[in-house]
Amino acid sequence: MADRELEPRPVLSIPPVEWREWMREHGHPAYRAEQLLEWVVHRRGTSFAEMDNIPLVLRRLLETWWVPLATRVAARDLAPDGTLKLVIECLDGRRVECVLMAEESRRTVCVSTQVGCGMGCVFCASGLNGVERNLAAHEILEQVLHARNALPAGETITHVVVMGMGESLANLDNLIVALDRLCSAEEGFGISQRRITISTVGLPEKILKLAALDRRYHLAVSLHAPTEALRDQLVPVNHKIGLTAVLEAADAYFAQTGRQVTYEYVLLKGVNDRAGDARALADLLTARQAHVNLIPYNPVAGLPYDRPDPESVTRFREILRHSGVSVTVRKTKGRSIDAACGQLRRRTAGVLDPSLESRS
Ligand code: SAH
Secondary structure, X not given: OXXXXXXXXXXXXXXXXXXXXXXXXOOOOOHHHHHHHHHHHHOOOOOHHHOOOOOHHHHHHHHHHEEOOOEEEEEEEEOOOOOEEEEEEEOOOOEEEEEEEEEOOEEEEEOOXXXXXXXXXXXXXXXXXXXXXXXXXXXXXXXXXXXXXOOOOOOOOOEEEEOOOOOHHHHHHHHHHHHHHHHOXXXXXXXXXXXXXXXXXXXXXXXXXXXXXXXXXXXXXXXOOOOHHHXXXXXXXXXXXXXXXXXXXXXXXXXXXXXXXXXXXXXOOOOOOOHHHHHHHHHHHOOOXXXXXXXXXXXXXXXXXXXXXXXXXXXXXXXXXXXXXXXXXXXXOOHHHOOOOOHHHHHHOOOOOHHHHHHO
């Protein structure tokens, strides 16, 4: 334990108010906190040595106890459509990924919440090796920072989607600290709660806990199947939870927050993309104030699932639409760089043969 306490701490692991206290406690004026955070958040400072408006004696003190950041960009990959994927390495060497997508005036960053994932959805790359650990709040925050640093001058992050690696609500406490800080103007992001989407496999107790926090975050529930049997097969945690509990928790989220819930549905060829599946899904959702986001599967090397035919995607969408269910089909971004959940990290970790890259 003692050793751990002596490890240097990342600057963003405490919020601005605590930095002001720290400065005062160490005999420095509180505004030094603003200068320090300005360097880390806005001026891309990666060493204390370069922070030349901060007195040398304070820089030396900071160097003893702190590190500017907890993460670094270990690899980056730019797709022809402009989607940028960053592999983020933590101080302990563990890696997660975040993705920056540009569309019209939107600049959206997709962040990870855990190293690996414990949910084991059968088609997903993130859960193939289980979950290693939760990310700390500042490790989530720093992903947005790295993505923003990758933008051209004058552009800023407008939206955040919590759809990277990990089960978001399994790390709810750290996630909320990170998101609340992203929404505060004080640290310089000032993103509106309404522009943040939390995607979850559907953990009912955590959905209710999130609802009780009374934020305005947009909730997306990964449903993927309209029947208990099919969901059990695709989303193993469903055995313990059940569709009804997921839907009821989502209804409660809507009732509490007034925010319409989105249901995500990954379309897997011949598995859950049939007309009967669409009709069963419509039956579940017509009476609800819900939106469905259909996601044509992005194949993962080594997993036995394929992308659906365009005709079955259209058929699925039209069946929902004719039943009065609001529906969109997600545009696939960054396919050539494996910008789906967990894929790039595996490749850079040498888990996959790079020649398989062209598969998606
Ligand atoms: N654990 C959370 C968030 C992470 S995954 C959740 O389950 O929602 C974000 C979304 O991407 C989920 O809907 C997930 O099922 C989907 N997804 C995972 N792998 C995919 C792939 N290879 N192609 C398309 N979508 C995928």
